[in-house]
Amino acid sequence: MYEHKMENDFRSPLEKGLAAFDGKWKTRIICCLSNNGSLRYTALKKELDGITDAVLALTLKELTDYSIISRTQFNEIPVRVEYDLTKKGIEALPILKDICQWTQKYNPKSEQVRCGCGRPDCKFDLKTN
Amino acid sequence: MYEHKMENDFRSPLEKGLAAFDGKWKTRIICCLSNNGSLRYTALKKELDGITDAVLALTLKELTDYSIISRTQFNEIPVRVEYDLTKKGIEALPILKDICQWTQKYNPKSEQVRCGCGRPDCKFDLKTN
DNA sequence: TTAGTTACTCATAAAATTATTAGTTATTGA
DNA sequence: TCAATAACTAATAATTTTATGAGTAACTAA
Numbered sequence: 001m002y003e004h005k006m007e008n009d010f011r012s013p014l015e016k017g018l019a020a021f022d023g024k025w026k027t028r029i030i031c032c033l034s035n036n037g038s039l040r041y042t043a044l045k046k047e048l049d050g051i052t053d054a055v056l057a058l059t060l061k062e063l064t065d066y067s068i069i070s071r072t073q074f075n076e077i078p079v080r081v082e083y084d085l086t087k088k089g090i091e092a093l094p095i096l097k098d099i100c101q102w103t104q105k106y107n108p109k110s111e112q113v114r115c116g117c118g119r120p121d122c123k124f125d126l127k128t129n
Numbered sequence: 130m131y132e133h134k135m136e137n138d139f140r141s142p143l144e145k146g147l148a149a150f151d152g153k154w155k156t157r158i159i160c161c162l163s164n165n166g167s168l169r170y171t172a173l174k175k176e177l178d179g180i181t182d183a184v185l186a187l188t189l190k191e192l193t194d195y196s197i198i199s200r201t202q203f204n205e206i207p208v209r210v211e212y213d214l215t216k217k218g219i220e221a222l223p224i225l226k227d228i229c230q231w232t233q234k235y236n237p238k239s240e241q242v243r244c245g246c247g248r249p250d251c252k253f254d255l256k257t258n
Numbered sequence: 259t260t261a262g263t264t265a266c267t268c269a270t271a272a273a274a275t276t277a278t279t280a281g282t283t284a285t286t287g288a
Numbered sequence: 289t290c291a292a293t294a295a296c297t298a299a300t301a302a303t304t305t306t307a308t309g310a311g312t313a314a315c316t317a318a
Contacts, residue, residue: 012160013230013232016232016236022151028140042294045295052277053295054277055277056295057296067235078286079283079294080295088231088235095224095227102217102221103143103145104142105217106196152305152306154306171263181308182266184305184306185266186265187306206263206314207263207314209265210264210265
């Protein structure tokens with residue numbers, strides 16, 4: 001662990017793009033930020049049920065490297081760090097929404113489009129307008 | 130190996146939908162079928178550089194279970210089996226195309242939208258019309 | 259009789275991802 | 289002096305994914 005891939009050898013923009021959503025936590029983080037706006041490290045950790053520091057820090061780094069989220073550090077004491085969706089991240093939301101709808105069209109069981117942040121009470125449907 | 134997940138515990142339609150594109154080979158298979166139409170097992174194997182039987186068979190099963198592709202068996206000798214994109218699979222193509230475009234917008238290096246089938250000569254741009 | 263074909267399966271190994279537990283730095287407040 | 293806080297990092301372990309190398313059935317053609 002603790003080296004992450006990034007400029008792997010994705011053979012196409014498709015694979016490269018999908019890498020931004022892959023793994024257990026990336027979409028959950030994206031949805032949390034989309035739900036809440038700016039969040040700091042500890043707040044994110046509280047939202048993401050069961051994530052550990054090692055994994056959260058790594059995943060935030062990956063998302064930052066993919067330019068999906070931004071990291072802003074305020075040198076207070078103790079430090080404050082805030083994470084936000086970037087423009088690129090915000091522009092991913094309609095795509096994620098399309099994936100939700102596509103899934104649900106062929107899977108009528110789960111009636112409601114819900115986000116991937118993992119909270120059972122999350123009602124966010126990835127609307128971007 | 131040789132048990133695949135499927136009704137995992139995806140917490141949302143988003144995660145469930147993304148599962149259909151995840152792993153090393155799924156999008157490559159989708160793109161091959163989109164490029165070529167119907168393909169049999171051996172033909173797919175030839176297209177997908179470096180895949181082994183164990184992994185190809187497993188991945189085809191996963192995609193079949195997700196209803197992205199269909200399997201049709203002709204009881205000739207030796208057997209003939211053909212794989213095709215389903216309606217659901219075809220309807221995924223515009224989403225994949227959006228992911229390509231989104232990636233490229235923020236990554237002007239790779240000028241050309243190419244599919245994920247892995248062939249360097251593949252010019253397919255995931256147009257669906 | 260033997261080799262060839264297709265579409266697989268099986269056991270196992272290697273590699274990658276995710277989890278666990280425990281630090282660390284710099285500072286404040288009690 | 290001691291505990292507390294925020295945002296991490298490091299070493300290692302467990303789990304999951306992917307790869308390797310072989311084998312199978314049911315024929316056919318040589």
